[in-house]
Each structure stands twice: as structure tokens, then as C-alpha cells.
Amino acid sequence: MENLFEDLINDGRIFANKEVLRPTYIPERFPHRWEQIKALADVLSAALKGETPSNILIFGKTGTGKTSTVKYVSKELEAMAQKTGAKCSILYINSEVFDTQYRVFAYLARVFNKRVPMIGWPTDMVYSEFKTGLDAEERCVIITLDEVDKLASKGDEALYNLSRINSELENARVSLIGISNDLTFTDLLDPRVKSSLGEEEIIFPPYNAEQLKDILYARAGTAFYADVLEYAVIPLCAALAASEHGDARRALDLLRLSGEIAERSGARTVTEEHVRQASEKLEMNRVTEVVKTLPLQSKIVLSSVYLLCKERNKRRFSSGEVYNMYHRVCNQLDMDPLTQRRVTDFVSELDILGLINAVIVSKGRYGRTKEISLSVPEECVQPVLQEDYKLKAIASIRVGKQTTF
DNA sequence: CTTCCACGGGAACACTGGGGTG
DNA sequence: CACCCCAGTGTTCCCGTGGAAG
Numbered sequence: 001m002e003n004l005f006e007d008l009i010n011d012g013r014i015f016a017n018k019e020v021l022r023p024t025y026i027p028e029r030f031p032h033r034w035e036q037i038k039a040l041a042d043v044l045s046a047a048l049k050g051e052t053p054s055n056i057l058i059f060g061k062t063g064t065g066k067t068s069t070v071k072y073v074s075k076e077l078e079a080m081a082q083k084t085g086a087k088c089s090i091l092y093i094n095s096e097v098f099d100t101q102y103r104v105f106a107y108l109a110r111v112f113n114k115r116v117p118m119i120g121w122p123t124d125m126v127y128s129e130f131k132t133g134l135d136a137e138e139r140c141v142i143i144t145l146d147e148v149d150k151l152a153s154k155g156d157e158a159l160y161n162l163s164r165i166n167s168e169l170e171n172a173r174v175s176l177i178g179i180s181n182d183l184t185f186t187d188l189l190d191p192r193v194k195s196s197l198g199e200e201e202i203i204f205p206p207y208n209a210e211q212l213k214d215i216l217y218a219r220a221g222t223a224f225y226a227d228v229l230e231y232a233v234i235p236l237c238a239a240l241a242a243s244e245h246g247d248a249r250r251a252l253d254l255l256r257l258s259g260e261i262a263e264r265s266g267a268r269t270v271t272e273e274h275v276r277q278a279s280e281k282l283e284m285n286r287v288t289e290v291v292k293t294l295p296l297q298s299k300i301v302l303s304s305v306y307l308l309c310k311e312r313n314k315r316r317f318s319s320g321e322v323y324n325m326y327h328r329v330c331n332q333l334d335m336d337p338l339t340q341r342r343v344t345d346f347v348s349e350l351d352i353l354g355l356i357n358a359v360i361v362s363k364g365r366y367g368r369t370k371e372i373s374l375s376v377p378e379e380c381v382q383p384v385l386q387e388d389y390k391l392k393a394i395a396s397i398r399v400g401k402q403t404t405f
Numbered sequence: 406c407t408t409c410c411a412c413g414g415g416a417a418c419a420c421t422g423g424g425g426t427g
Numbered sequence: 428c429a430c431c432c433c434a435g436t437g438t439t440c441c442c443g444t445g446g447a448a449g
Binding site for chain 3: 406407408409410411412413414415416417418419420421422423424425426427
């Protein structure tokens, strides 16, 4: 009798090092990003000469290498500072995690060994703790704010304070690097903050298929054993990812998943067919993952759209219809329905997530509505919604199916 | 030109969970 | 301990607005 794991280890003839395909892996070489790296290094080099670097704003869609590039340059800069003895450090803050003024300052204060609770104090107190901690010695501190648009959308006070903090410091100096995937987010800011933050701007354009191919080839060399990738695999991964946004993360995910599928099916090589399966599975995972993590009320709104599809046998509905159905569902679930205003917000969120499609149409004499339709297959959302035990009662809503031809 | 409707921005409010203070 | 202060979140309330049918 063979050991249960016999096959599983012997089949590992595909991946030599899967790690390099993960999105968190920071490579040593960045194909097609030399310009951006150079620009970033140029500005930041001031820190090594004892000057204060200009603030930088970095723009680019997801998967264009913004974060990896900044992290790579940071590492190099800190290494050089170590060598020359320059007092210079780089902090990285993901503003999606620390997404309010209070949380950012509390985190920063803690970095400088101040004891600050993550909730409870007045903000200006936290701010001054951070400031005294920072100012304790002469140094240059570069603060990287990733996803800075998330922070800006909740008021520009945090950015305002950070951008003018240098005038209140005796010893230390601060420069900022803001990373955003939204080109327009600066419109929300006070003009003074906007100009201070954007002293230098670096754009990361999306990759085209050719460039994605270079990236994939560069990593595939270490990720896979020789000759396991069929000729068309990488071009196909690149083409599929390029047709979306030129998202390198997606391209790498695709390649990794293709390999995993090949491995699991016991194949010796990765074929185009594996890539197609991976692509399908990736999209499926995306949808179910998003639906699963939706807040309850959003799920109910989504269910309402789904139920309307079932009941009416058509695709698009007015916001009024959706709200009525939402009401019915809430009654069925014995919950207090929210107002129409609130529900329109959920609809917009679902639209942004790509689960439904909503367009505003004007019906002239009969006012304005949003036309709402499901933009993912019904069979993708239905099982996931059903999983939520709070939504079980929905199953008992009768859908009067009328066949209209 | 009017008229109608929901859209969507913004203010106001309620509530939560933590802090400090007397 | 009771009490008030504070940031943050989710919600409701109010209201100006867009734009084609009538």
C-alpha cells in the first residue's frame, strides 16, 4: 500500500520556488520601472545629504508596482544610510489599516516609543506626543502613506498636519510619500495641502501585454523548474491580465494558480488549458470572496436584486422595485428596513464592487431612477448568500414565476 | 417651460467603546 | 466608583438638482 503522501510529494515537479510569484515578494529587478525608481531615488537622495527631500505623490492603478517599488527603494536607502551614518529612516503606513487621523498619529507615536492608547484620547494630545517623540533627536524621517486616498476621504486634517509639521520641529525633519491609485483624490484636499504634498509626482502607468510578459519571464525562471511551462502559457497570462487593467498582481496570480492546477492534476507541464481554468477560477473566487465578506444589509440588497431576477424573469430593475423587494425581504427576516437613502448607498457600493450594474436614467416626465442589474452570474451569488444563516429565511420567499415571451 | 422622481451631498443624530478626573 | 470627554461609525433627515417626457 502506498503512503497517502507518496504522490503528493513526487508530483512536486512544477514549482522550484513558489514564493517569488506571491504579491508580497519584493524582487531585486523591476522590468519597465527604471524611470520611476530613478525619479524616486533622485528625490530621496537628499535625505542622505542631510537635506529634507520634497514630498512625493505616487499614482498608479493596482498592480502597477507602486508599493513594491517604494519598498525596494526604501530598503536601498536605509542600507546606504547605515553605511554613511546618515540619520534617516523610512516608515511605512498602510492608510487602509490606519485610516483615520487618530489612528495614524497613534501608530506614529508608538513608533517613537510613546505610550498612546489606540482609542480614547483627544487627537491633539496624540499628535503632540508623536511630535515630541519624533523631535527627540536630529534625523530625517520619511513617512510613506500607502493608499493615501483612503485617509484623505475622511477629511484632510491628518494630511494637513503632517504636511506642515516641519515648521513645528526643532531637530527632526519629515518628508512624505503618498501612494494612491486614484488620480483625482487631491481634489478633496485643501489647496495648500495639495501643493505641499504633490511637490513631486511620479506616475506608474499600467503595464501592457509585452511588459507583463517580461515580468512573468523574469520570475518564472526562479519559480518553475526548467521546461515545465509550455510555450504559450506566459503570453496568455500576460494577455489576459493586460485586457483588464495591466495588473501585474493578477498576471502573477494567474501564473501561480495555473501551476497549482497543473500540479494537482498530475501533469508534467503547464498548458494553456490550465491557464484558462485558472482564469475562470480566479474570477469565481473573486466574486464569492467579495459576496461572503459583505455586511449583512448589503447582502440583503444584493439578495433583493437576485430575487427580482428570479421573480420577474428580466434583468434590469428600477431603484423603486429594488427598494420594495428589499422591504419584503426585511419583513421576512423580521428586521427593520433602512431608509431609501441608505439603500442607494449600498447599491452604489455594490456597483463599485462590480457585483451589480447601476446606471442613472432620466425618464423625463416620470423623474429619475437608477437601472440596476446583476453583473455576475446568478449561480455565483446565490449559494454564497444562502450560506449566511441570517439569510436562511429568504429561501422561503415565494417567487411567483411568470413566463413571459 | 414645467414637472416629476430618485440621486446624492451634507448636516445632524445616536450609539459605542475607550480615555481621564474627582 | 460615577461621570464626562472624545473619535469613529452607521444611520436618518433635509434639500438642491438633473434632464427628458409631456
